[in-house]
Amino acid sequence: MQKQEPLLSVRELSVAFKMRDCVLTAVDGVSFDLDRSQRLGLVGESGAGKSVTGFAIINLVSRPGYISGGQVFFEGRDLATFSEEEMRNIRGNRISMIFQDPMMTLNPVLTIGQQMIETLKAHRHISKHEAEKLALSKLQKVAIPSPEKRLTQYPHEFSGGMRQRIVIAIALLTSPSLIIADEPTTALDVTIQADIMELLLKLCEEEEMALLLITHDLAVVSQVAERIAVMYAGRIAELGSTEAIVNTPQHPYTQGLLKALPQKVERRKRLNQIPGNMPSLQERPPGCAFYDRCELRGEICHREIPRLEEKNGGLVACHMVKDAAGKEEK
Amino acid sequence: MFAFIIRRITQAIFVMLVISVIGFAIKQSVGDPVREITGISVSVAERDALRDKLGLNDPFPVQWFRFVKGALHGDLGNSFKYKRPAVQVILSKAPATLELVLTTSILVVLLSIPIGIYAAIHSKSWWARLAMGGSIIGVSIPVFLTAILLIYVFAVWLQWLPSFGRGELVEIFPGWKSGFFTWSGLAHLFLPTISLTSIMLPLFIRLIRAEMTETLQTEYVKYARARGLKENRILYVHAFKNTLLPVITVGGVQLGTLIAFTILTETVFQWGGMGSMFIKAVEDADTSLMVAYLVFVGLIFVVVNTVVDVIYGYVNPMIRTGGGK
Numbered sequence: 320m321q322k323q324e325p326l327l328s329v330r331e332l333s334v335a336f337k338m339r340d341c342v343l344t345a346v347d348g349v350s351f352d353l354d355r356s357q358r359l360g361l362v363g364e365s366g367a368g369k370s371v372t373g374f375a376i377i378n379l380v381s382r383p384g385y386i387s388g389g390q391v392f393f394e395g396r397d398l399a400t401f402s403e404e405e406m407r408n409i410r411g412n413r414i415s416m417i418f419q420d421p422m423m424t425l426n427p428v429l430t431i432g433q434q435m436i437e438t439l440k441a442h443r444h445i446s447k448h449e450a451e452k453l454a455l456s457k458l459q460k461v462a463i464p465s466p467e468k469r470l471t472q473y474p475h476e477f478s479g480g481m482r483q484r485i486v487i488a489i490a491l492l493t494s495p496s497l498i499i500a501d502e503p504t505t506a507l508d509v510t511i512q513a514d515i516m517e518l519l520l521k522l523c524e525e526e527e528m529a530l531l532l533i534t535h536d537l538a539v540v541s542q543v544a545e546r547i548a549v550m551y552a553g554r555i556a557e558l559g560s561t562e563a564i565v566n567t568p569q570h571p572y573t574q575g576l577l578k579a580l581p582q583k584v585e586r587r588k589r590l591n592q593i594p595g596n597m598p599s600l601q602e603r604p605p606g607c608a609f610y611d612r613c614e615l616r617g618e619i620c621h622r623e624i625p626r627l628e629e630k631n632g633g634l635v636a637c638h639m640v641k642d643a644a645g646k647e648e649k
Numbered sequence: 650m651f652a653f654i655i656r657r658i659t660q661a662i663f664v665m666l667v668i669s670v671i672g673f674a675i676k677q678s679v680g681d682p683v684r685e686i687t688g689i690s691v692s693v694a695e696r697d698a699l700r701d702k703l704g705l706n707d708p709f710p711v712q713w714f715r716f717v718k719g720a721l722h723g724d725l726g727n728s729f730k731y732k733r734p735a736v737q738v739i740l741s742k743a744p745a746t747l748e749l750v751l752t753t754s755i756l757v758v759l760l761s762i763p764i765g766i767y768a769a770i771h772s773k774s775w776w777a778r779l780a781m782g783g784s785i786i787g788v789s790i791p792v793f794l795t796a797i798l799l800i801y802v803f804a805v806w807l808q809w810l811p812s813f814g815r816g817e818l819v820e821i822f823p824g825w826k827s828g829f830f831t832w833s834g835l836a837h838l839f840l841p842t843i844s845l846t847s848i849m850l851p852l853f854i855r856l857i858r859a860e861m862t863e864t865l866q867t868e869y870v871k872y873a874r875a876r877g878l879k880e881n882r883i884l885y886v887h888a889f890k891n892t893l894l895p896v897i898t899v900g901g902v903q904l905g906t907l908i909a910f911t912i913l914t915e916t917v918f919q920w921g922g923m924g925s926m927f928i929k930a931v932e933d934a935d936t937s938l939m940v941a942y943l944v945f946v947g948l949i950f951v952v953v954n955t956v957v958d959v960i961y962g963y964v965n966p967m968i969r970t971g972g973g974k
């Protein structure tokens with residue numbers, strides 16, 4: 320009956336932070352699927368809960384955060400049922416992560432070679448020699464010149480762009496089926512952002528890896544991902560094919576994001592052009608989180624959280640979006 | 650790395666020159682070299698003649714130069730009290746102090762690393778809280794009080810351990826009498842070592858815990874977790890290696906504090922080392938001996954810190970490979 324089961328299936332995932340006098344929900348019932356070799360973009364402004372969602376998938380939310388609800392299925396198995404050791408064997412092996420700032424992610428006192436080899440050794444029985452060979456081949460794949468020499472060098476001997484290439488090479492080492500890339504180009508020099516993104520895209524296609532691309536940059540994600548999930552204040556506002564999101568956005572927030580996208584000029588101010596700010600965790604309104612900034616809001620929006628529902632071929636969480644195929648929303 | 654070592658050695662030499670200036674200044678202002686040689690009952694005319702002969706009327710830089718030259722040949726003047734070259738007196742007392750400092754350092758390293766790491770990893774645990782609370786008490790009790798308390802409990806009340814002197818010694822090579830090789834020597838080492846350790850240990854536990862806690866929150870540790878590394882590797886390679894860097898630096902500097910505290914500890918335990926010798930030298934106004942102590946301790950401090958810096962350079966690839974920030 321069911322079509323091929325998705326590689327990653329996130330169901331009603333919630334993450335909370337236990338603060339001194341309250342519990343703050345940073346991610347609130349997020350659901351999405353990601354098929355093998357597919358690329359999904361997770362877009363939203365800073366603080367929307369994208370990174371926390373990414374870490375929750377590999378069960379690495381740092382304290383005081385914890386997964387407060389929902390499930391994550393990977394290759395059909397509920398990750399919550401995994402032991403800590405089984406989970407460790409998923410991380411960096413079946414699911415690799417790429418962090419935002421390559422200046423901070425590599426350990427300054429270990430060589431590139433040491434960090435690559437330890438990653439391999441953490442997941443398979445492999446001789447040092449074989450591990451080195453594999454590391455070299457991956458460094459070549461990410462176009463690091465003279466990789467033999469580079470293996471013995473330390474992170475500080477590389478530029479930011481080179482370091483992110485190395486991080487990508489490390490992600491490839493174990494031939495994972497999923498890469499979670501959290502703002503992989505945001506910290507880099509503008510001139511090389513496109514190169515790194517292209518490289519990542521090319522490698523995902525070549526190696527048939529699925530990609531969850533987390534970014535605040537709708538322009539970037541629309542060039543890479545096949546589907547896009549727009550996240551706002553811990554929830555998914557809209558999810559659909561890139562084509563649909565870009566050309567026929569349904570959610571007022573997505574529409575605002577797109578309107579704010581200048582044609583390549585004045586990149587900086589993009590997301591701020593919707594008046595107002597995203598509510599912080601403490602001041603989320605009871606109903607729709609976008610209420611304060613929304614031009615279409617109605618009375619129900621203040622009372623009731625809109626659910627993510629299928630409308631016009633995409634998934635939207637908005638009371639005011641009507642489904643053309645009948646089934647009127649009241 | 651080579652350039653780095655050269656630079657450090659140059660700095661060390663510079664520091665030694667500064668110490669020599671200070672030593673020389675003390676000698677000039679407090680000491681009376683004529684008295685060292687002749688005693689007190691000599692006529693004024695004779696003294697003046699002697700002053701001239703000794704070059705004490707030469708300009709200061711010339712005298713300082715002579716002082717440094719003498720120091721380089723191991724000559725720092727004669728001890729007025731012992732009637733022997735001050736350097737010889739120091740060398741005969743040094744082993745006692747060095748053995749005390751060495752055992753204390755080893756004890757501090759062996760205890761502070763596991764306790765500090767444990768407290769960082771299990772910050773909420775009962776044991777960690779106990780260690781942290783204990784270390785606050787530890788730093789706030791003055792060392793002589795600790796020493797007297799230890800003597801009272803273990804020597805006077807329980808009568809388990811001796812409270813003064815070094816016990817039976819063995820001459821391991823000429824001039825070095827060691828207490829490491831007899832039970833009596835080790836027993837005598839016990840209480841002084843514990844009192845000295847009580848000053849340094851809390852500091853290092855807190856330092857290691859703080860640095861380790863900070864390292865554990867870095868992105869690279871999070872990344873190491875995301876790569877699925879085993880917890881032991883994350884803690885003891887990724888986190889600890891980075892924790893070590895600041896600890897090494899502080900360790901070198903704290904050696905100075907440790908040596909300073911031997912003065913107190915040795916006096917309380919009547920430990921026949923350089924520390925208690927220094928106190929007596931001050932009491933007797935034995936200037937040459939005081940200055941010799943200063944220069945000798947300065948030398949130890951500078952040498953150890955240079956070595957520590959070089960070790961630091963080896964642990965820190967930024968320095969080893971001569972890279973920038």
Ligand SMILES: Nc1ncnc2c1ncn2[C@@H]1O[C@H](COP(=O)(O)OP(=O)(O)O)[C@@H](O)[C@H]1O
Pocket residue numbers: 336345363364365366367368369370371372381382383384600
């Ligand atoms: N360690 C933490 N402690 C408390 N709150 C946190 C912590 N990390 C993240 N949060 C909260 O979670 C929300 C989502 O964060 P994040 O996922 O990093 O956003 P982004 O979409 O920019 O990646 C933030 O608004 C922040 O308030």
Ligand code: SF4
Pocket residue numbers: 570571572607608609610613614615616617620625636637638639640
């Ligand atoms: S639910 Fe209401 S407030 Fe929220 S986006 Fe839709 S119209 Fe705006």
Ligand SMILES: [Mg+2]
Pocket residue numbers: 369370371501502
């Ligand atoms: Mg983020």
